[in-house]
Amino acid sequence: MSYIQKPTAFHPALKKNKLGLTRRDYEGAMSTLCAGCGHDSITAAIIEACFKLDLPAHRLAKVSGIGCSSKAPTYFLSRSHGFNSVHGRMPSITTGANLANRDLIYLGVSGDGDTASIGLSQFCHAMRRQLNMTYIVMNNGCYGLTKGQFSATNDKTSPSKKGESNLFEAIDLAQIAIQLGAGFVGRSFSGDKAQLVPMIEAAMSYNGFAFLDVISPCVTFNNHPGSTKSYDYVRGHNSVLDKLDFVPAEEEIEIDYAEGTTSEVDLHGGAKIHLHKLDTGYDPTNADQAINTIRTRLNKGEVTTGLLYFDGREQDLHETLGTSERALNQIPISELCPGSKNLAPINDRFR
Amino acid sequence: MGRALPRGLKLAKSMDSSVKEMQRGMPATDVGDPQYFHKVVDCQWACPAHTPVPEYIRLIAQRRFTDAYMLNWESNVFPGILGRVCDRPCEPACRRGRIEDKPVAICRLKRVAADYRDDISDRLPAIPTEGNGKRVALLGAGPASLTVARDLLPLGYSCTLYDKDPKAGGLMRTNIPSFRLPEKVLDEEVYRIVDFGVEAKFGEEITSLKSLLDEDYDAVFIGTGAPKGKDLSLPGRKEANDKIQIGISFLTSVAFGHVKKVGKRVVVIGGGNTAMDCCRTAVRLGGEDVRVTVRSPRKDMKASAWEIEEAEQEGIPIYDNHSPKAFVHENGKFKGVLFEIMRAEYDDNGKRKLVATGEEVLFECDDVLMAIGQDNAFDWIERDLGLEFETWGMPTVDTKTMMSTLPGVFFGGDSAWGPENIIVAVAHGHQAAISIDLHCNGKDLSENRPAPGHSLISQKMGIHEWAYENDYADTGRIDVPHAELASSLKDLKVEVELGFDDQLAFDEAERCLNCDVQTVFTPQLCIECDACMDICPIDCINFINNAPETELRQGVRVPATNDTQDLYVSEALKTGRIMAKDEDVCVHCGLCAERCPTGAWDMQKFTYMETQAAKSCQRNLDAYVHWSKTR
Numbered sequence: 016m017s018y019i020q021k022p023t024a025f026h027p028a029l030k031k032n033k034l035g036l037t038r039r040d041y042e043g044a045m046s047t048l049c050a051g052c053g054h055d056s057i058t059a060a061i062i063e064a065c066f067k068l069d070l071p072a073h074r075l076a077k078v079s080g081i082g083c084s085s086k087a088p089t090y091f092l093s094r095s096h097g098f099n100s101v102h103g104r105m106p107s108i109t110t111g112a113n114l115a116n117r118d119l120i121y122l123g124v125s126g127d128g129d130t131a132s133i134g135l136s137q138f139c140h141a142m143r144r145q146l147n148m149t150y151i152v153m154n155n156g157c158y159g160l161t162k163g164q165f166s167a168t169n170d171k172t173s174p175s176k177k178g179e180s181n182l183f184e185a186i187d188l189a190q191i192a193i194q195l196g197a198g199f200v201g202r203s204f205s206g207d208k209a210q211l212v213p214m215i216e217a218a219m220s221y222n223g224f225a226f227l228d229v230i231s232p233c234v235t236f237n238n239h240p241g242s243t244k245s246y247d248y249v250r251g252h253n254s255v256l257d258k259l260d261f262v263p264a265e266e267e268i269e270i271d272y273a274e275g276t277t278s279e280v281d282l283h284g285g286a287k288i289h290l291h292k293l294d295t296g297y298d299p300t301n302a303d304q305a306i307n308t309i310r311t312r313l314n315k316g317e318v319t320t321g322l323l324y325f326d327g328r329e330q331d332l333h334e335t336l337g338t339s340e341r342a343l344n345q346i347p348i349s350e351l352c353p354g355s356k357n358l359a360p361i362n363d364r365f366r
Numbered sequence: 367m368g369r370a371l372p373r374g375l376k377l378a379k380s381m382d383s384s385v386k387e388m389q390r391g392m393p394a395t396d397v398g399d400p401q402y403f404h405k406v407v408d409c410q411w412a413c414p415a416h417t418p419v420p421e422y423i424r425l426i427a428q429r430r431f432t433d434a435y436m437l438n439w440e441s442n443v444f445p446g447i448l449g450r451v452c453d454r455p456c457e458p459a460c461r462r463g464r465i466e467d468k469p470v471a472i473c474r475l476k477r478v479a480a481d482y483r484d485d486i487s488d489r490l491p492a493i494p495t496e497g498n499g500k501r502v503a504l505l506g507a508g509p510a511s512l513t514v515a516r517d518l519l520p521l522g523y524s525c526t527l528y529d530k531d532p533k534a535g536g537l538m539r540t541n542i543p544s545f546r547l548p549e550k551v552l553d554e555e556v557y558r559i560v561d562f563g564v565e566a567k568f569g570e571e572i573t574s575l576k577s578l579l580d581e582d583y584d585a586v587f588i589g590t591g592a593p594k595g596k597d598l599s600l601p602g603r604k605e606a607n608d609k610i611q612i613g614i615s616f617l618t619s620v621a622f623g624h625v626k627k628v629g630k631r632v633v634v635i636g637g638g639n640t641a642m643d644c645c646r647t648a649v650r651l652g653g654e655d656v657r658v659t660v661r662s663p664r665k666d667m668k669a670s671a672w673e674i675e676e677a678e679q680e681g682i683p684i685y686d687n688h689s690p691k692a693f694v695h696e697n698g699k700f701k702g703v704l705f706e707i708m709r710a711e712y713d714d715n716g717k718r719k720l721v722a723t724g725e726e727v728l729f730e731c732d733d734v735l736m737a738i739g740q741d742n743a744f745d746w747i748e749r750d751l752g753l754e755f756e757t758w759g760m761p762t763v764d765t766k767t768m769m770s771t772l773p774g775v776f777f778g779g780d781s782a783w784g785p786e787n788i789i790v791a792v793a794h795g796h797q798a799a800i801s802i803d804l805h806c807n808g809k810d811l812s813e814n815r816p817a818p819g820h821s822l823i824s825q826k827m828g829i830h831e832w833a834y835e836n837d838y839a840d841t842g843r844i845d846v847p848h849a850e851l852a853s854s855l856k857d858l859k860v861e862v863e864l865g866f867d868d869q870l871a872f873d874e875a876e877r878c879l880n881c882d883v884q885t886v887f888t889p890q891l892c893i894e895c896d897a898c899m900d901i902c903p904i905d906c907i908n909f910i911n912n913a914p915e916t917e918l919r920q921g922v923r924v925p926a927t928n929d930t931q932d933l934y935v936s937e938a939l940k941t942g943r944i945m946a947k948d949e950d951v952c953v954h955c956g957l958c959a960e961r962c963p964t965g966a967w968d969m970q971k972f973t974y975m976e977t978q979a980a981k982s983c984q985r986n987l988d989a990y991v992h993w994s995k996t997r
Contacts, residue, residue, distance in 0.1 A: 017830050017960045022838030022903040022953050024465050026924045029905065039903070051895040051963025059900035206896060234895065234963045246893050250941060 016047040033069040041066045043093040048083055051238075053205030053231030054153045058090045060208050061122070061151075064215035065092060068263070076112060076119045080105040080134060083160050084126030084153035084231075103134025106141035109148050110332075116342040117333050120219060121148035128158050131167035131186045138188075142195040142224050147331035149218045149225045150197075152188055153205075155233035156244040163236025172316075173243040176236050189323055190309055192226040193302050198326035199225035200305070202319060204249050205232065209258075210320065213288075216261040217322070222283040222329040230318065243316075254312050256297050256321035260289040283329045290322060299325045391912025391944070394937045397886060400820040403972040405932065406949050407882045409472055412459035414793035416818075416976050417441035419456055419472055420882040421990055424834065426475055427875040429868065434479035436489055436986040441975070442792050443513050443559075444538075446551045449477025450863070451542050453670065453787035461879050464928075464951050465904075468843035470877045474863075478871040480551070491520040491982035493562050498522030500806045503583040504564075505572055508536020509788045510589030510779030512559045513795025514802065519562045520980040521803060526583075527564045530571040531622075534560050537591055537780075538788060540618035541640065543647045545854060548861050575747045575775075585774050585802040588761075589791070592740040592780040598635070602693030606734070609700045610693070613640045613737030620647055620858070629732025631655040633703050635690055636737035637667035642677045644735040649680055650858045657729060659688040659703075661720065663710045676862065679848075680855060685729075689720070694728060702730035740785050760784065767811040768798040776801060799979040816977035819991040825883055825969045826959075832969055834883050836956040838903075839876040880954050884972045887945055889936040891966035894943070898958035898967055899923075906948045907958060912938070922948055 021042070029037045041062040046055050065075065072094035079085035081102035088097050096119065100108040105123050113121055130138050130152050141150070156169035163176060167186045174180050192200045199221040203211040211229065218225035230249050232238045238245040243252075264285030276295055280288040290299070298304055305324045312319045332338075339346065353361070395402060405411050409419040418437055425434035438445035452473050460469030500523050504511035507529035515525045533539060535556045538547065560566055572578055578586065595612035597603075603610070611619075613636065619625040632653040634645045637660035648656045658677065660667055664686040667674060678684065688705040695701055707725040710718050742760060747753060753772040754762040761770050763777045770777055778794030780786055801811045825833040847864045854860045866874060899907045905923045912918070918933060919926040926933060931950040938944055959967040975987040 017957060019837040019955070019957075021901065021957065022955050023840045024838060024903055024951075024953050026904050026906070026951055027465065028924050028927070030924075038905075046901075046961075049963065050961045051893065051897045053895065055900055055961070056896045059896070206894060208896070232895070234893075238893070246895060247940070250894075 017045055021045055032066055034071060036066065038062060038066045041072070041092055043088070043090040046087075046090045048086065049159075049233075049235045051234035052083070052159075053155060053229075053233070054084055054087050055090070056205040056208070057151065057153055057211070057229050057231055058087050060205075060211045060215055062091050063208065063212045064219065067212070067261075068216055068219060070120070070219075074118075074120055075122060076109075077122050077124065078105050078109045078112070079124045080126075080129040082126040082129045082158075083155075083233075084124055085129055087153065088122075088124050103129050103132070103137055105129065105134065106137040106146070106150075110141060110144070110146055113146055113148060113332070114338065116344060117147070117338070118342045118345075121146075122219065123148055123150045125150065125152050127152060127154045127156060127166040127168040127188075131188060135167075135186075139191070139195050142192055142197045142226065144332045145196060145198065145223050145330055145335065147223055147333065149215070149221070149227070151215070151227045151229060153231040154188070154228055154244070155231045155237055156185075156242070157233050157237040159233045159236055163233065169237075170243040174241045176239045176242075178241075187309065187313065189226070189228045190306055192228075193305050193324045196224070197226040197324070198223035198329060199322075200228075200324040201226070201322050202228045202230070204230045204253060204318075204320060206246055206250065207253070207320075210255070213259040213261040214322065217259060217282070217286075217288045220261070220282050220284060220286045223326070223331045243318075249318055252317050254317035254319050256292070256294050256308070256319060256323065257299070258291040258293065259322055260291070262287040262289060280325060280327070288322070293321075299323065300327065390914060392915050392918055392933065392935045392946075394944075395932070395934050397822070397884075397934075400818060400974060402932070403822065403882075403884050404820070404974045406884060407972065407974070408459040408461050409456035409470075410882070410974065412455045413442075414455065414790045415442040415796065416974065417456075418882070418973065418975065418987070418990060420878055420880050421973070422479060423470070423472070423475055423875045423878040424880070426478055427835070427872055431479050431482040432484045432486060432489075433986065435483040436486060437990060438476055438479060439486070440978075440984045440987045442789060443516055443795075444509060444555045444788065444792065445476050446480035446555050447538055447547060448789060449473060449475075449480050450547050450551070451538075452476070452789055455789070461881055461951065461953075462877060465953065466842065471843055471846070471866075471874050474846050474866055475871060475875060478866050478868070481865050482868065489986070490558075491980060491985075493519050494522045496522065497524050500524065500584040501526065501582075502802060502806075503528065503578060503581070503586045505578075505586070505588045506536055506590035506779070506781070507531070507534035507556075507560075507566075507568065508589055508591055508779055508791060509538060510781075510791040510795045510798070511536075511587060512556060513792045514587050514589070514778070514799045515564050516559045516562065517796060517799030517979040517983055518802060519559075519564070520982045523802075523806075525564050526567060527560070528567045528570055528572055530569070531618075532569045534566070534568065536589075540621050541614050541643065543617065543620065543643050544859050545646065545650065545862050546643070548859070573746050575753075576751060579751070579775075583774075584806045585776065587776045587778060587798055587802065588781050589777070589779045589795070590743075590781045592742045592785045594741040594743045595736065596739040596741060598690060598736060598738065600690060600692050602695055605695055606693040606700045609732070610734040610736060613644045613735050614740060616735055617643055617647060620651070625651070627651050628653050631731040632657070632733045632735060633729050633731040634658045634735045634737060635703070636660070636739070637662065637669055637684075637686075638737060638739065639669045639673050640740075641735075641737035642669045642673040644737050645677055645682045646680055647858065648733070648735065649682060649855055653733075655731075656682050657731075658682060658684045659690070659705060659729070660684065660686045661689045661708060662718075663687055666710075666718070680851065687720075688727070689722070691726065693734070702728050703734060704728050740780075742781055742784060764811075766797070766815070767801045768794055769801055769805070769811060774805060796976065796978050800977075803979045818974060818976050819988065820972065820974045821991050822884065822886070822970045822972050825971050830960045832883075832956055834880050834969075834971070835876070836880070836883075836954070836969070838879075838953055838955050839873075841873060841877060843877065844870050844874045882972050883954050883956070883969050885934075885947065885952065885954070885956075885958055886968050886970045887934070887936055887947070888966050888968070889939055889945065891964045892936075892939055892945065893964055893966075894939055894941055895963060897961040897963065901957045901961045903955065903957070904951050904953055906950070906952050908946045908948075909939070909943050910946050911942070912944045918946055922946055924948070926950060
């Protein structure tokens, strides 16, 4: 960890967004993660995505659990709301916050331990309920904070740094997400911002549960030659389904790809995703095909990345429950509280 | 977003296509070429004498004023003088000025080293008691000749220094008023060299080069400056002769105490630094209504911005677009100067034309000071000596060796290519001294010129600990305290600028970005984790497909539009991409190296010095280069 603060100076020609802010305005504190950690790259991608979305910092709530990944929210958007919760309990905290205030954008940051082990059930139920949030797993296949033990997402074929073999099959969070009803499921790699940044933009613009599994090499414990979550392995076995371009509402971009390989996906708020398919037979709205493709490629040792699954209905928990359209803090106390006169008969019903 | 090519299943495949890409891209940067990193040290690169600026600024921050002074003295000979009146080409070049609007106050920090140093007599080069038998004549006792003398005396040369004035210093004495450069400071640095054992022939004007050559010197150095002030032949000029003075002659007369008073109303004609010195001197000699008039628009004035600013702070108005038309007399008495008001017009190419508006104005005054430029005067050089002249009456001088077409006769300072400044004259002096030494030893002046000394050494002391302060100081440029205006305007000898005290000096020194501590990249170690790119506060690091330079400059994260600054380009990395760093606004904070997991980035101090004629004149410089080498 560096002892100095990141210099406040920035490039005089640095681009500004519609709010007149530079990318630097979306940063947080200096990272205390290991030098070269993939998590820092994902942090940089989140910063870039929020900058590009012209997002006012106060509209975002960042929520996390415990682990290296869950420290990361400190390192971006220092002027946003945040909650660093109990290990694996980030989905519950987010659910509560979201039900109380549906106007904020919720960005959950978790790791493979926080999500695939201690928090697995919370993760599953948040998806099942279609909670409107973006859930990013910084997936490095090990417990970096406690010296690199295998996590539940580590491939069985991938030994530890010291050579012990992994006894158990890996949990593929992306497959679980598709099965349990996440509406937007993507996978990417911390070393590929060209793919990752538009994916985060699209996920944050999606109404419903958006899940991103981002392979993020642990340079200290899981970047060795035998690892399937190392920089070299992922680069060498990255099987890219499609390349995304995120097009914000009211903007058009030129498409220069060959006809028939690009499709357009409309998002709730008027934004679009341009999908340039590298595998023209792949249809991201077909969940069966998605799971099949991921499994087939995984068996060949490939890491499938891109927009894996997309549900155009964009349904979320508020719609399902029929909750108030307004955030609770926007409802005057006279409406929020029924008053003792109205409360008495309600209480009587339960006697 | 979305430039990156989809990666194929096999790395080998993408490597293949990237090799083709490489072939049309930029070649990898050769950091072994000393000039590559030298150019990154903008201040040192811009300094004609290549003074190691960041190094002495660090020494000042460490309160090692004497060491800082010696590095300066060895590089530029007159630190106390230059710390006050240098033209400071380093400051407009300073990287800090491209990040915020104001550069580090390099010049004023130099003065700090001079102000707070201890005795340096034991650090000066030894002058051999026995000479080498070679005799060199130095004409004009200004900065160029004095530099030559300093560089040659330790080698045993016998140097004879001629000047028409009774004291050494040249323009530094005669044209720079003492409120900017106190006589004590000037005398100390000038006479330090004279006292090395120069044979001084002051107060003697050379009227014939031929007769001087007859005295059989082994070499002659001409550093006589540009001593002739320009005049204007306008109607009424002749009749007003006793009211008009040429600027530099006026300043000289003031310097030697011949002129002690001016009229109450003074008009200065001209917009250069001499005009600024004239008007400020006039105010101190009793001028109550002193005006500066310039023919061109204000933004085109030749004077340095800070000199204009200081004149204005003293309440002197500047009238731009005023072109002198006539000197007006009434009833046989001088009345004033008539000006035509001009207007600048620009054609499509931006070329300026001054057009008279037809409007005229009369400035009544008692005295006129004419400071419209200077010329060289070589009427004392016979044209049949084999010393060739160009069409403009300037001698033909080799830009590298400083030798004229007459072997053994050298030029430097303003007399070589017209008016420049002190630091240029010093640089000329160093080069001329090398040439004279080679010439006197019968060696070829070009082939045998010594190569510069340089080194590149890691500054890593521990994890995230460096041998330099890499924390960025987010503070603005500190103004130098000034003497109280009322008292300084009363007395010509009161120095206007008080200089930084040690605390202000420290704060200002911390603004230096340590541009000599270089970001050195080892591509074989890089795992392309993006950590450096993500942390870089300036967005200057890129991992990108190679391309021709113009394309690469556009393709980087923030387009590299400053063509004067290089792109640092690596060999191809594992993925076939390259690392491309735009040197332009890098703040040398070292965070790329701190966040690099494999040590592919390292912060290494680059040292550079021009080799001079006498090794004993650069013991401190030599140590600065070689200490680093052995550390």
